[in-house]
Amino acid sequence: MPDSTQPILVKRERCPGCHRDAAKLLHSEPLDSPGITRYMQDHYEGRVERAFGGYDYQLAQCGHCGLAFQAQVPSSELIEEIYDRWLPATERALVASHFGLDDYRYLAGQVEFMLGHFGLRPFELKALDFGFGWAEWAKMAGAYGVDVCGAELSQVRIEYAKSVGIRIVDTRALPDREFHFINTEQVFEHLLEPGTVLKQLAAALRPGGLVKISVPDAAKSIGKLLGAKSFAALGKDDIMPIAPFEHINAFTHASLVAMGKEAGLAPLRPSLRKLYNSSSGWLEPKAALKRLARPVYRHVYPKSTFVYFARPA
Ligand SMILES: [Zn+2]
Structure with missing residues (x-):
């Protein structure tokens, strides 16, 4: 007991x-x-x-x-x-068994958006998947040729990521001005010190770099x-x-943006063309509606808690 x-x-x-x-x-x-x-x-x-x-x-x-x-x-x-x-239990096999084609397309779309935004060759683009879980985003970025590494607390997830070729970095010693892009998916709602962590991530971004924060909308x-x-x-x-x-x-769009501001980051307003250009599966009627709506509610009239933040160039 x-x-x-x-x-x-x-x-x-x-x-x-x-x-x-x-x-x-x-x-x-x-x-x-x-x-x-x-x-x-x-x-x-x-x-x-x-x-x-x-x-x-x-x-x-x-x-x-x-x-x-x-x-x-x-x-x-x-x-x-x-x-x-x-x-x-959240073993990898169980989590993976819930992933469908649409989930992988969604990850691929995010990676394509990132590559389109920077206009670099994938191998030139340095990305960090922070709190990567079972490394789904990191693996997708790696499959597109991105130079991707990851940080995570769970030892069993770290071992898995290593086994699929993801480099691991120490969260307490992130290199300065290193990354073009940092991915965080369902991470910040769990952190004891989210403001401090975001400042550390901002310092690890190159000028003009992006950090994606995606959290539940409370x-x-x-x-x-x-x-x-x-x-x-x-x-x-x-x-x-x-x-x-x-x-x-418990974030809302406004409190997320305020935290970004404290860290010297501003929300990016990506162009719809770029967002639409990086999603596939348009010929499936149900999915097409979602693909059409998502960039608008996320980035045009932004109220959502999925935000790309930019470090000033
Ligand atoms: Zn406050």
């Missing part, structure tokens, strides 16, 4: 996006409330070995940059427990939680972007 004398949550006093001390509490709910207990049982499939009496889920919002974040986050001991023992979930005042009223999809313990930073 886990040691019950150690605190399992630690407080984040300052905004993790801009580091200012301007947060106000949006919502507080005991971690053993019926709604959160039901979520934990479903999400962790009954593997939770803790009692959470006396602890609260606290969602705060920074009055300066607007970032909503969990003010109480798991201690390093609890994080290990969650990721090693509670989370459902706007709707925050609105529902504040309206209902309880997790009990939220469905699984509503909870996902603000999930206790895991999605500790």
